[in-house]
Amino acid sequence: MTVYNSVLDMIGNTPVVDVSGLSPDPSVRILAKMEGQNPAGSVKDRIALSMITEAEADGTLRPGATIIEPSSGNTGIAMAMICRIRGYELKIVLPENVSIERRQLLDVYGAEIIPSPGEEGSNGAVRRAQKLADENPDWVFLYQYGNEANPRAHYRTTGPEIWRDVPDITHFVAGLGTSGTLLGVGTYLKEQNPEVKVLAVEPPSGEQVEGLRSLEDGYIPPVFDKWGGYDLLDGKSIVRPRESLEHTRMLADVGIFSGISAGAALAGARKVAEKIDRGVIVFVISDYGWKYLSTGAWTLDLDEATANAEKVIYF
Ligand SMILES: Cc1ncc(COP(=O)(O)O)c(C=O)c1O
Structure with a gap:
């Protein structure tokens, strides 16, 4: 067991968990990158x-x-x-x-x-x-939306970790907030294998899924354009707030107590899985569920939980 000098040395090197049991197609594997393991709780x-x-x-x-x-x-x-x-x-x-x-x-x-x-x-x-x-x-x-140290962190750490642990990855799926995760990881993975597809999960314009933004809502983070933006992304999956909650509950079925953007990312990964014949999809669990308990995301009737989740901003 490693002894760390500081909790800061525990940042990164998060595990990947195979959740292919949630894939709609047995020929497509789905793997979760567990960013809730970081010491302050998120990616x-x-x-x-x-x-x-x-x-x-x-x-x-x-x-x-x-x-x-x-x-x-x-x-x-x-x-x-x-x-x-x-x-x-x-x-x-x-x-x-x-x-x-x-x-x-x-x-x-x-x-x-x-x-x-x-x-x-x-x-x-x-x-x-x-x-x-x-x-x-x-x-x-420091301005996370415009600071290239944001995508650079993912280019230097998250991307290489995924490539090391899942060398047969075919698709990378993550929510888009500042876009740092998608562009940093996506740039690194495409340098290793240009065939890897990079897909953003976004809510429909005007709807709220915590942590995520629709680029159609009028604000494009400066890091998005600086790091290749639309040229790097191969596509996007639109996921509604209700689907995000349904998939957050689905993750609980395999023991993963995730935040709601992870439910959105799983929904996006499953939509990708439905469209391809075979492949290995890695998606990101950006954080765990602790910060969302007050929304009743797991326990309330789904309509009520969706209404609550739409009232609160999590980004
Ligand atoms: C819970 C959660 N998921 C996803 C994201 C999106 O990550 P990124 O900003 O790297 O695009 C964020 C960003 O704030 C977040 O807080």
Whole structure:
């Protein structure tokens, strides 16, 4: 058993679990990359560490600095953990209507919460953070949507891990939020084997699936274009909020207590499986279910749970 010097050394190297029992076609395997294993609980540990480490290395981030970031979810929590360890002050711009668990986790690590109007969603939080960063030039704005350390973290770690563990991968499926996971992993996998297909899971325009965004809703993250965007993606799967919850429950059938974007990603992977004759699909479980318990995602009637999930922003 390895003894780690810091929890930060536990970021990455997550396991892959074969969930082919959930595949609609026995000739198509489906494998889950378990990002909930990261110490602050999500795939975003990787990018938070890479954004902070790169900013330290290039001198943007000095000891005791104040960092501001718009995040209603996993990136904020991961940054809060690292800032607590490294002694930075963190201000998170958070839409008012995020789930209670997110607020509580930010409190655990001592981040300051700056509320933004719930009806403006994550785009409103981005605008507010940008304005505050402009008004306070001594604060450091790492900006996950525009910072190439985000896709780079996946290019350097998540992609190579998947290639090492699943060399016969044919399709990579993940939700699209900042697009860092898809583009970083996708770029790496296509360099190893140009035949690997990279597919985004998005909610329909105007509908909410936590963690994910529709590119049709008007905001294209700058990292999307910088890392090849539409040229890299081979397609997308549209998954509705209700299907995401149905598939989150399906994951529980095989013992995986996942977040709701993982249900969306599984739904996307199963749609891909229906269209191909054979293959090996890897999809991403971005986080586990703890932060979503208050929505009743597993226990309420499906219509009620869907309505709850649509009210709360998780991104
Ligand atoms: C739960 C969850 N799933 C998926 C994503 C999407 O990942 P990415 O930002 O790398 O596109 C996010 C991003 O915030 C997320 O929080």
